[in-house]
Amino acid sequence: xxxxxxxxxxxxxxxxxxxxxxxxxxxxxxxxxxxxxxxxxxxxxxxxxxxxxxxxxxxxxxxxxxxxxxxxxxxxxxxxxxxxxxxxxxxxxxxxxxxxxxxxxxxxxxxx
Amino acid sequence: xxxxxxxxxxxxxxxxxxxxxxxxxxxxxxxxxxxxxxxxxxxxxxxxxxxxxxxxxxxxxxxxxxxxxxxxxxxxxxxxxxxxxxxxxxxxxxxxxxxxxxxxxxxxxxxxxxxxxxxxxxxxxxxxxxxxxxxxxxxxxxxxxxxxxxxxxxxxxxxxxxxxxxxxxxxxxxxxxxxxxxxxxxxxxxxxxxxxxxxxxxxxxxxxxxxxxxxxxxxxxxxxxxxxxxxxxxxxxxxxxxxxxxxxxxxxxxxxxxxxxxxxxxxxxxxxxxxxxxxxxxxxxxxxxxxxxxxxxxxxxxxxxxxxxxxxxxxxxxxxxxxxxxxxxxxxxxxxxxxxxxxxxx
Numbered sequence: 001x002x003x004x005x006x007x008x009x010x011x012x013x014x015x016x017x018x019x020x021x022x023x024x025x026x027x028x029x030x031x032x033x034x035x036x037x038x039x040x041x042x043x044x045x046x047x048x049x050x051x052x053x054x055x056x057x058x059x060x061x062x063x064x065x066x067x068x069x070x071x072x073x074x075x076x077x078x079x080x081x082x083x084x085x086x087x088x089x090x091x092x093x094x095x096x097x098x099x100x101x102x103x104x105x106x107x108x109x110x111x112x
Numbered sequence: 113x114x115x116x117x118x119x120x121x122x123x124x125x126x127x128x129x130x131x132x133x134x135x136x137x138x139x140x141x142x143x144x145x146x147x148x149x150x151x152x153x154x155x156x157x158x159x160x161x162x163x164x165x166x167x168x169x170x171x172x173x174x175x176x177x178x179x180x181x182x183x184x185x186x187x188x189x190x191x192x193x194x195x196x197x198x199x200x201x202x203x204x205x206x207x208x209x210x211x212x213x214x215x216x217x218x219x220x221x222x223x224x225x226x227x228x229x230x231x232x233x234x235x236x237x238x239x240x241x242x243x244x245x246x247x248x249x250x251x252x253x254x255x256x257x258x259x260x261x262x263x264x265x266x267x268x269x270x271x272x273x274x275x276x277x278x279x280x281x282x283x284x285x286x287x288x289x290x291x292x293x294x295x296x297x298x299x300x301x302x303x304x305x306x307x308x309x310x311x312x313x314x315x316x317x318x319x320x321x322x323x324x325x326x327x328x329x330x331x332x333x334x335x336x337x338x339x340x341x342x343x344x345x346x347x348x349x350x351x352x353x354x355x356x357x358x359x360x361x362x363x364x365x366x367x368x369x370x371x372x373x374x375x376x377x378x379x380x381x382x383x384x385x386x387x388x389x390x391x392x393x394x395x396x397x398x399x400x401x402x403x404x405x406x407x408x409x410x411x412x413x414x415x416x417x418x419x420x421x422x423x424x425x426x427x428x429x430x431x432x433x434x435x436x437x438x439x440x441x442x443x444x445x446x447x448x449x450x451x452x453x454x455x456x457x458x
Binding site: 020022025055058060089 | 264265267269272273276277280290291293294297298301302304305308309400403
């Protein structure tokens with residue numbers, strides 16, 4: 001079993017991840033997806049997103065970053081779930097990320 | 113121009129004989145400023161709505177031609193939401209006129225009112241810190257925070273950070289549940305995101321947006337185990353922005369296929385709140401309001417108030433009821449107030 005590559009959100013991106021895109025400021029989900037998550041996924045089979053040290057993780061950020069892979073990057077739920085894991089002291093954030101991924105998958109299937 | 117003399121309580125609580133000048137519609141000029149008397153209750157809830165917004169409108173109109181002195185001698189009550197709108201109005205007038213001193217206050221006749229204005233940061237914004245009473249024995253809470261679109265685009269998160277850190281420190285200080293500070297974080301950041309994503313969406317402004325004037329304002333306050341958040345913007349307003357959404361027209365068709373007319377504004381706000389969980393939701397937008405309502409629903413003492421356009425929406429978790437009301441005057445922008453319960457580990 002390979003050791004996943006870790007993205008330390010608080011130190012490598014910012015300790016207040018929030019918002020959807022550039023309209024919301026610089027610590028937004030779209031920026032995180034495009035500039036941190038996708039490059040890491042291009043190089044590593046598994047990625048651990050470690051939020052510890054961050055003040056929180058807003059729903060727009062979580063939705064845009066992870067469900068955004070399905071909505072905007074052509075991924076499927078299976079790929080997202082298999083390749084990305086999460087670490088955070090707030091367990092509800094992780095639970096919500098999986099919920100947003102499920103919702104995005106439902107939207108993808110509806111379009112098929 | 114006619115003139116006479118009139119006895120009136122002066123700005124520092126003493127009676128003054130002042131010259132009453134008739135300029136246009138009989139405004140009193142004192143110390144080179146037009147004296148404006150606000151309603152004795154600074155609130156726009158229920159029956160106070162018209163009077164409060166006539167006062168706000170008077171400030172906006174007069175500021176085009178005169179400096180202003182707001183007479184606080186007879187104000188005995190202030191509500192947080194009304195203070196936020198007043199603060200925003202003053203800041204916008206200052207930005208438009210490029211004059212930080214255009215509006216000043218007299219001292220307050222009521223100590224509680226004086227403390228509220230001091231806590232909210234009114235003496236800072238009007239450059240009156242040196243003249244107004246300071247309450248050194250009281251803990252200074254967080255003043256109203258505000259950020260412009262220009263600052264946000266430039267990556268300045270300092271005001272948002274201030275609100276978030278205050279909220280999280282309050283939660284920590286009270287020894288409340290770990291997830292409570294996450295709840296506060298989400299509520300604040302999602303509110304701000306809603307403002308930038310919807311209220312100041314360029315699609316709603318034919319002449320573009322002045323990024324210096326486009327702002328959000330937030331006031332947060334903890335009362336026992338309740339954490340109140342009030343967010344205000346002067347953007348397009350929920351009912352107007354909804355009319356441009358594709359899902360909105362679909363939502364007006366009921367299960368029998370009957371097409372309903374565009375509803376009154378209060379009902380539009382209700383649709384916007386329900387949208388996040390609705391069957392019409394086919395994109396990844398619009399979590400903010402429905403999520404806020406979820407926070408409120410999980411709080412036995414939860415209330416969610418939204419003023420936007422001509423609509424007034426109120427949800428009460430205790431009775432699980434929603435009140436919708438049409439307003440007599442258009443609300444300038446959108447104000448959302450709700451309270452989260454800070455749950456204890458016990």
